[in-house]
Structure formats: structure tokens, C-alpha cells
Amino acid sequence: xxxxxxxxxxxxxxxxxxxxxxxxxxxxxxxxxxxxxxxxxxxxxxxxxxxxxxxxxxxxxxxxxxxxxxxxxxxxxxxxxxxxxxxxxxxxxxxxxxxxxxxxxxxxxxxxxxx
Amino acid sequence: xxxxxxxxxxxxxxxxxxxxxxxxxxxxxxxxxxxxxxxxxxxxxxxxxxxxxxxxxxxxxxxxxxxxxxxxxxxxxxxxxxxxxxxxxxxxxxxxxxxxxxxxxxxxxxxx
Numbered sequence: 001x002x003x004x005x006x007x008x009x010x011x012x013x014x015x016x017x018x019x020x021x022x023x024x025x026x027x028x029x030x031x032x033x034x035x036x037x038x039x040x041x042x043x044x045x046x047x048x049x050x051x052x053x054x055x056x057x058x059x060x061x062x063x064x065x066x067x068x069x070x071x072x073x074x075x076x077x078x079x080x081x082x083x084x085x086x087x088x089x090x091x092x093x094x095x096x097x098x099x100x101x102x103x104x105x106x107x108x109x110x111x112x113x114x115x
Numbered sequence: 116x117x118x119x120x121x122x123x124x125x126x127x128x129x130x131x132x133x134x135x136x137x138x139x140x141x142x143x144x145x146x147x148x149x150x151x152x153x154x155x156x157x158x159x160x161x162x163x164x165x166x167x168x169x170x171x172x173x174x175x176x177x178x179x180x181x182x183x184x185x186x187x188x189x190x191x192x193x194x195x196x197x198x199x200x201x202x203x204x205x206x207x208x209x210x211x212x213x214x215x216x217x218x219x220x221x222x223x224x225x226x227x
Contacts, residue, residue: 031213033214041219042117042119042218043201043215044217045214058214090158102146102205103160104160104213104215105160106150106159106160108157109157109158
């Protein structure tokens with residue numbers, strides 16, 4: 001299994017440009033998540049999905065959009081990139097094996113710089 | 116005040132030392148997670164626990180639900196243990212989809 005994969009690994013965007021961060025998992029996990037990690041700060045949840053066709057906002061959703069058309073893929077779209085979106089982005093997925101607890105598997109991250 | 120607090124934020128140890136990282140939380144949880152982030156950036160799950168104690172190799176994680184506190188111990192530390200250790204909690208509300216709240220991380224450096 002490849003686990004959780006993310007592309008690209010690095011990207012530099014100009015202010016106002018748009019891009020899509022790709023995330024895929026091959027573990028048949030229902031739940032998928034997008035986080036951002038800023039220097040010295042904890043991971044913050046951007047959006048999450050509990051299954052294909054179902055998405056919901058996390059703590060910091062502004063400036064982002066997601067879709068989940070398949071179990072495997074969970075792309076994150078940045079519209080009109082701003083310097084405040086410079087960050088490292090992590091995608092994660094989890095397997096529901098217990099109604100009350102979930103272990104999450106993380107992708108390798110995408111380092112995005114907006115200038 | 117953050118809902119998940121870790122201490123210390125930075126820790127330098129000599130190889131072989133016993134290390135403890137602490138995590139306190141203020142919300143109702145269904146589980147607590149310890150994650151490791153290496154300098155390359157990848158994040159891996161070390162432990163998920165809802166009570167008691169778990170051990171994997173030289174790593175031990177404990178949780179006290181009444182005191183809302185968890186500790187991660189590393190015995191016989193080694194330079195390869197150098198990483199950021201992150202505490203996170205799963206909320207008790209099932210329909211929150213297993214969302215995690217993260218601490219800010221503890222950066223550990225183990226010197227040879």
C-alpha cells in the first residue's frame with residue numbers, strides 16, 4: 001500500500017493564483033482531512049470528509065474549497081492565493097474501527113509559498 | 116488558553132537519558148494521540164490511548180483521564196529520537212468525525 005500520497009511536494013504561487021493540492025489514499029478509509037501547519041503552531045484543521053460526497057469545514061476553512069467524489073481522493077483547492085496561505089499542508093485519513101476513536105495516517109505534506 | 120497544552124516546548128537531552136513529555140487537555144475526549152514528526156516533515160502516529168498505559172519498544176505512553184493528563188516517556192534516548200512530538204485529542208462527540216485538536220508540539224533534540 002502507498003498509504004496517503006500528496007502532490008506536489010513543493011509549490012510557489014504568486015498572489016491571486018489558484019491551485020489544487022492532490023491527496024489520495026489506498027487504505028479504503030472513510031474519513032479524510034486537510035490540515036495546515038504554520039511555524040511554531042499546532043496543526044489546524046481546514047476541511048474534513050466522512051465519506052464520498054460529504055465534506056465539512058474545520059477551524060480555518062476560509063480561502064479553501066474541497067470535494068470528495070471518490071473514497072480515495074480528497075483534493076484541496078486554493079482560490080486567489082494570499083501570503084497568509086503560505087504553510088505546510090498535510091492530508092490525512094482514518095479508518096473507523098471504533099465508534100469513539102480514530103487513528104490518523106498522514107501524507108508527506110506539501111510546502112506552499114505564496115509571494 | 117489552548118485546549119491541548121504540551122510541556123516542555125523544547126527539550127535537549129544527552130544520549131541515554133530518560134525523557135518525559137507532558138500533555139494536558141481541557142476538553143472531553145474519546146482518545147489521546149501521540150504523533151512524531153521528523154525533521155523531514157512526515158508525521159506518524161505513535162500511540163492512541165483512552166486509558167492506562169501503552170508501550171512500544173523504548174516508548175511508553177500513559178494517560179490519567181481524571182486529571183486530563185498524559186505523558187510520553189522515552190527510555191535510553193538516542194539521537195534518532197530527535198523529532199517533534201505532538202499530542203492530540205479526539206473529541207468525545209462521535210459525529211465530529213474523529214476530528215483532532217493538536218498541541219503545539221515538543222521539539223526534542225538528543226545529543227550523542
